[in-house]
Amino acid sequence: MPAPPPGPGTLRLRYFAWLRERLGTAAEDVALPDGVATVGDLLAWLRGRSEPHAAAFSAAARVRCAVNQDFAAPDTPVAAGDEVAFFPPVTGG
Amino acid sequence: MPAPPPGPGTLRLRYFAWLRERLGTAAEDVALPDGVATVGDLLAWLRGRSEPHAAAFSAAARVRCAVNQDFAAPDTPVAAGDEVAFFPPVTGG
Amino acid sequence: MATVRVQAADFDIGAEIAAVSAGRADIGGIGCFVGTVRGEAGGRAITAMTLEHYPGMTERAMARIAAAAERRWSLLGCTLVHRVGRLGPGGNIVLVVAAASHRQAALEATGFLIDWLKTRAPFWKKEFFADGGSAWVEGRAEDEDLAARWAGEEGQGAALDPQGGGGPLDPVP
Amino acid sequence: MATVRVQAADFDIGAEIAAVSAGRADIGGIGCFVGTVRGEAGGRAITAMTLEHYPGMTERAMARIAAAAERRWSLLGCTLVHRVGRLGPGGNIVLVVAAASHRQAALEATGFLIDWLKTRAPFWKKEFFADGGSAWVEGRAEDEDLAARWAGEEGQGAALDPQGGGGPLDPVP
Numbered sequence: 004m005p006a007p008p009p010g011p012g013t014l015r016l017r018y019f020a021w022l023r024e025r026l027g028t029a030a031e032d033v034a035l036p037d038g039v040a041t042v043g044d045l046l047a048w049l050r051g052r053s054e055p056h057a058a059a060f061s062a063a064a065r066v067r068c069a070v071n072q073d074f075a076a077p078d079t080p081v082a083a084g085d086e087v088a089f090f091p092p093v094t095g096g
Numbered sequence: 097m098p099a100p101p102p103g104p105g106t107l108r109l110r111y112f113a114w115l116r117e118r119l120g121t122a123a124e125d126v127a128l129p130d131g132v133a134t135v136g137d138l139l140a141w142l143r144g145r146s147e148p149h150a151a152a153f154s155a156a157a158r159v160r161c162a163v164n165q166d167f168a169a170p171d172t173p174v175a176a177g178d179e180v181a182f183f184p185p186v187t188g189g
Numbered sequence: 190m191a192t193v194r195v196q197a198a199d200f201d202i203g204a205e206i207a208a209v210s211a212g213r214a215d216i217g218g219i220g221c222f223v224g225t226v227r228g229e230a231g232g233r234a235i236t237a238m239t240l241e242h243y244p245g246m247t248e249r250a251m252a253r254i255a256a257a258a259e260r261r262w263s264l265l266g267c268t269l270v271h272r273v274g275r276l277g278p279g280g281n282i283v284l285v286v287a288a289a290s291h292r293q294a295a296l297e298a299t300g301f302l303i304d305w306l307k308t309r310a311p312f313w314k315k316e317f318f319a320d321g322g323s324a325w326v327e328g329r330a331e332d333e334d335l336a337a338r339w340a341g342e343e344g345q346g347a348a349l350d351p352q353g354g355g356g357p358l359d360p361v362p
Numbered sequence: 363m364a365t366v367r368v369q370a371a372d373f374d375i376g377a378e379i380a381a382v383s384a385g386r387a388d389i390g391g392i393g394c395f396v397g398t399v400r401g402e403a404g405g406r407a408i409t410a411m412t413l414e415h416y417p418g419m420t421e422r423a424m425a426r427i428a429a430a431a432e433r434r435w436s437l438l439g440c441t442l443v444h445r446v447g448r449l450g451p452g453g454n455i456v457l458v459v460a461a462a463s464h465r466q467a468a469l470e471a472t473g474f475l476i477d478w479l480k481t482r483a484p485f486w487k488k489e490f491f492a493d494g495g496s497a498w499v500e501g502r503a504e505d506e507d508l509a510a511r512w513a514g515e516e517g518q519g520a521a522l523d524p525q526g527g528g529g530p531l532d533p534v535p
Contacts, residue, residue: 088246093311094314181484183416203377206376215402220472222392224465296395
């Protein structure tokens with residue numbers, strides 16, 4: 004059962020694997036922060052949210068991102084209504 | 097059921113695929129011909145045996161050989177008691 | 190045309206291959222790869238492994254990987270099945286099947302599919318050790334190198350952004 | 363350790379793979395290749411194919427090919443099954459299975475095994491056409507090239523004489 008889409012003006016954030024464990028949550032909806040227009044902007048904002056966030060997102064080389072379920076880069080745009088996921092490098096197969 | 101080994105002083109000759117069809121036989125025992133010490137010698141002798149033999153063995157680039165069930169080269173020795181097989185390049189798999 | 194599935198249940202390798210080849214006579218070769226759970230990692234005995242994934246994105250990514258293989262090799266059949274949840278040592282993790290008119294295409298596509306599945310589909314493994322510990326498996330640089338072998342053939346225009354599975358998210362200044 | 367068989371009967375792919383991996387947890391990847399009868403050759407429809415072989419030498423050659431793969435890749439399992447006799451379109455011809463602790467070894471060994479089987483084991487195919495004709499399949503230069511890729515790794519000292527499967531028997535002066 005997919006969750007309902009994020010409300011107006013909000014981002015759906017999702018976390019997987021050790022990021023999920025460290026942050027203690029699998030998903031949350033947040034109001035699109037002022038000045039956040041890209042994945043890079045969002046990452047900087049997330050780091051400022053709390054100590055656990057700063058720790059989890061400090062090792063940026065070990066964090067990947069997807070916007071609306073497509074792999075994203077730091078300059079990928081993010082907008083209200085988007086689903087943005089953060090996770091470690093994938094290890095399936 | 098393997099055939100009995102060739103008698104003393106003889107070679108067991110075996111033919112496969114189109115060589116077998118052209119020569120009309122799958123196997124024959126022949127007395128080791130005088131002067132035949134290698135696969136190359138044997139090939140020359142076989143060519144002189146009959147018209148069908150000359151025709152079948154003329155295209156040497158399309159004929160392979162095994163001595164005692166190991167792939168052989170023109171300089172591979174042959175001796176009485178050996179099993180010598182001629183066949184086209186293999187096409188299994 | 191490709192079959193792509195994510196499932197908790199085990200898969201039947203023979204049945205999956207039969208499904209690809211059933212009733213057709215244009216296939217000359219079928220390549221297959223099965224990934225299984227090894228009973229140890231880094232010298233520590235493993236009691237179980239869990240596979241987490243990103244529902245929705247996973248199926249999308251797998252379908253894209255299959256489509257990329259079908260474009261490159263004119264495949265006559267392509268199946269990707271990946272398990273999730275808890276798996277024990279020796280258990281099956283992933284199945285790749287690629288069929289083509291000739292063997293070289295089938296085998297190359299099989300290698301491509303598993304290389305890309307490992308680096309471009311959102312699955313994460315966690316290992317549970319006999320000594321009581323557990324750890325998320327780290328991505329291997331070697332897997333990135335293997336996956337990158339294929340990227341050159343289509344350049345950066347590939348459907349899957351090579352940055353996605355591979356490149357780190359650069360630190361924000 | 364390898365399993366090598368020549369048989370008229372069909373083989374069960376799932377059962378052969380299960381036999382390789384049953385009860386062990388040291389395997390991380392299993393590569394597999396199945397060669398099948400295509401329903402046409404050179405634009406002519408095929409009604410059947412017969413596979414002739416050299417009993418005794420065939421098993422010897424297959425065992426050597428398997429041993430060569432086991433030496434190169436430290437395989438944890440290796441199965442070669444080749445059918446002989448009359449086969450219809452879509453029928454299975456050959457099965458190769460190679461298991462190793464990591465996928466790259468399993469997949470490379472699978473490719474090696476089928477490349478060498480095709481050029482270094484004494485099997486011959488004859489095709490029967492819908493138009494009533496028949497013809498022995500000619501060896502393909504491409505198959506020789508594929509097999510030769512592997513020879514460089516061990517040089518001329520390989521257990522299987524590269525001359526054997528490949529080089530022509532030179533005309534005698």
